[in-house]
Amino acid sequence: MSVKQSVKKMVPQPVRNQIRRTREWNRTHRSADKQLRRFMSWISLDASTDKVHIETRLEFDIHRLEKGLSHQNLRLGFGKGVLKQITRRMTMLEHADPNYKHNALYLDALSALHEYQVRHEEQGFDLAAIKAIFPENIWNSAHSYIPDAEHHAGSFIMDNASKAHSAQKEFVDLAEGRHSVREYSDEPVSQETLDKVYAVSMRTPSVCNRQATRIHQISDPEIIKRALEIQGGFRSYKTPPVLLFVTSDVRAFMSGNERNEPFVDGGLFAMSLLYALEAFGLAACPLNAMFTDEVDEETRKLLNIPDYELPVMYIAVGNFPESVPICASIRKTPDEILTIIH
Ligand SMILES: Cc1cc2nc3c(=O)[nH]c(=O)nc-3n(C[C@H](O)[C@H](O)[C@H](O)COP(=O)(O)O)c2cc1C
Structure with missing residues (x-):
């Protein structure tokens, strides 16, 4: 019998179990701590100034604006706080991304802002106080923005009729037609x-x-x-x-x-x-x-x-109600998230 085996035999089973549990606990603690440290050192902070981290926060705020736009009864003049954040992040992105005029999130932000302006103007709401939040270039770019199919952030109306026969739909149709309601x-x-x-x-x-x-x-x-x-x-x-x-x-x-x-x-x-x-x-x-x-x-x-x-x-x-406003929640393209490992 090896030394290890004889020591093992001398230690009672409950003590061996306790040792095993302690080892498992310590291993998990180290690993969870490492995971937490990795997470906390890479997340986007309010003060982050690089492109990816700014984009994270801009995405978050565009979505908050979209949620405000997707109410059945639009609350006119809503969202001063989130609009301030959006303009701040767009300005930061102008510095962080030399190609910001083609940056997908910058364009999504313009598109959502464009909808905000148009829908308020349609209802005769005075946007002077909101306009004052924005640098002129962003406000004007949003105003003249022509949303295209790819960068059409904001909201759209979904019709209940599009949900008829969902159970018979092919998976691709079903997945492409699902939205958070x-x-x-x-x-x-x-x-x-x-x-x-x-x-x-x-x-x-x-x-x-x-x-x-x-x-x-x-x-x-x-x-x-x-x-x-x-x-x-x-x-x-x-x-x-x-x-x-x-x-x-x-x-x-x-x-x-x-x-x-x-x-x-x-x-x-x-x-x-x-x-x-x-x-x-x-x-x-x-x-x-x-x-x-x-x-x-x-x-x-x-x-x-x-x-x-x-x-x-x-x-x-x-x-589903007869019709319902939906957040556009624009997606990245597959090439933005895909790495093929050769
Ligand atoms: C885990 C998870 C948590 C979410 N939490 C919220 C939430 O607290 N409030 C909310 O309005 N939407 C929430 N959403 C919905 C997302 O905003 C929505 O899924 C996303 O914008 C994509 O839009 P889609 O679901 O219409 O495709 C959540 C989604 C997921 C997957």
Whole structure:
């Protein structure tokens, strides 16, 4: 018997288990710490001055403006705060990108601003106070901007008729026609349809088929209202008829290096839910669960979420209204995100 084996024999099993757990804990702690440090040293900060980091924040603010533009009742004069951020980031981009006049995000920003100007002018709203926020070149470029197919940020109207026969659509049509819808008709959502959505979503792959995803379906308007107040990313929209809370059951995992898997598998499942909702003719919008500790606690208490489940995201669900404004949410092109490794 080797020395290692004899030492092992002398140490009782519970102590060996404890040593193993401590080693696993320390390894995971180091690895999680390294991951966190990498994350925090590369994210976009308010003060970041390089192109990519500025673009991140400009994208975020364009989307905030799009959300304001995509309300059924436009709140005239909205968004002074976000407009200030957009003009600031566009000015920073003018310095960071010598080719800024062709920069996709700069053009998206002009396009969204153009819609903002036109829709206010159509309603006779005096934009003098808003114009004062902008350097003249940006305001004028937005005014004369002619949105093209590629850079048509802002909002568009989606017609309920385009959703007829969704279940018969080919995947490409279904995927290209899905958009986040944030305003719904008053018609209640059928449980039978939701059950079909869940059944299809069960086909989602998961690591070693562990199937950790859980869905909490909320239909009580008061609880939905409170959950979304706590969540904070759906303000100024009416309470959706149904809210799904997608979580991952951590008891399905076995070691520290699986710690991101609850979100990977939960994210895949959530995408299946979004496509299945679309296929069965329901409107939906994913909503973040990027909770602070306080928000996490409050949400757990409100929805009775067990300690072993991690939040992945919410999905607001309802029926499509006759027509509904949608955020354009312009995408990058595949060549911007693809690296072919030879
Ligand atoms: C994980 C996740 C979290 C999101 N959180 C929010 C949110 O809190 N509020 C919101 O209005 N939209 C939210 N969205 C919707 C995105 O804004 C939307 O998916 C994106 O702009 C792309 O548009 P599309 O879904 O219409 O294609 C979220 C989307 C995802 C995937």
